[in-house]
Amino acid sequence: MTAQTKPLITRRAAKIVRRRQLIDAAIESIAKRGLGDTTLAHVSTAAGLSQGIVNLHFASKENLLNETLNQLRAEYEQNWRAALEKSASDPASQLAALLRSDYQKTVADNKKLAVWFAFWGEAKSRPTYKKISQERVTDYREILKELLARLIEEGKYSPMDIAELAQGIIAMADGLWLNILISANGFKRSDAEKVMMQYLRQIFPKHKQAFL
Amino acid sequence: MTAQTKPLITRRAAKIVRRRQLIDAAIESIAKRGLGDTTLAHVSTAAGLSQGIVNLHFASKENLLNETLNQLRAEYEQNWRAALEKSASDPASQLAALLRSDYQKTVADNKKLAVWFAFWGEAKSRPTYKKISQERVTDYREILKELLARLIEEGKYSPMDIAELAQGIIAMADGLWLNILISANGFKRSDAEKVMMQYLRQIFPKHKQAFL
């Protein structure tokens, strides 16, 4: 080994690594203190770096927050796409996989849920937050509608309004997130999943098996 | 008329009126700017009053915000109780009335929804917000469970997990609020109501009529 080995973490870290580190620190702080009480001092301290670091890498606080939300959105999408790929290809299994993915700890842990709601809470007054929040479910909704159509055909269920059905399912999925965040009596991710699966069994009784 | 007529508004009454006026101004500002950007200057100006007025009537900003959330909670509860009283007493009608009440403009207009989500967004870090948010649905949930039990008996439906069912319904109700708040393509209160009624028709097919 020579005198200067390449250190695993250079003191001068790669730009991308730093940005990600700061986004993580932001998530941490928003979960702990809320969006309103999160200051750049909190973020930079949590990241173990200096005061001016956020402005150096993101130019402004606003920018950091936008990118934080965007990061969350990207993770969310990746997560359900991965779940679909891992699952069997019949519509019932795909549907189960898609909806179960909403309650995996990767995306639905307490911290991240708190951050989602923090941004939704400001969505009305911040167009960027609103836009990214909409984007979170645009592809999800399309895939969901396709799966519902296939499942209804396969099971020869009586015709349903698929768009409305999809809206309802997504609404329940989000509402269960709220329940995890707010609930007093320790309503957990696994409880949310149960409720959702019960719902699917009710709509698609011929496919009960897939939703157990 | 003598020189000193009895004033229409007594001082004590005025105090309550003022508090209400300031809470309304707070709702206005939170809906417009978000919770984080709402300052006491915004609130007092919107109320057409002076700088120090909020501290005079509420002692602190924190207090004003707590009372604002509490006001919202009280209105919400009043609204669904009134809806139940107005409706027929059979369980299906009651259930329909309860769930429709969530989408009346009294409680689910854009401003108030924005404020609900603003508080939920901070609920994780503010125990008071969390507590009041929980309280919003405690009675609602109990009534809902009773109605579900009665309806299942009346309709001789196969047994269901009523607690889970109620959780699911409430979750969908809240999620539809989010959809109204965030949606790009003008998802309205009436659309939310449709989705919810479709859901109820699916679970309780023998009572379709009540959910049209």
Add this chain to the structure above:
DNA sequence: ATGTACTGAATAACCATTCATTCATTTTTA
């Protein structure tokens, strides 16, 4: 050596809260 990541003190803006003062109403007194 030179550029680049990073630092942290300084700055300017903002904001909740305080409080001396003004204005209005009610109560007391004669």
Add this chain to the structure above:
DNA sequence: TAAAAATGAATGAATGGTTATTCAGTACAT
């Protein structure tokens, strides 16, 4: 009843604390 005193509501300028942003300087990498 009328004037005076007391009480209460509201004002808005001043204060002290906080915070995003800037930038001149430091230290590391190649």
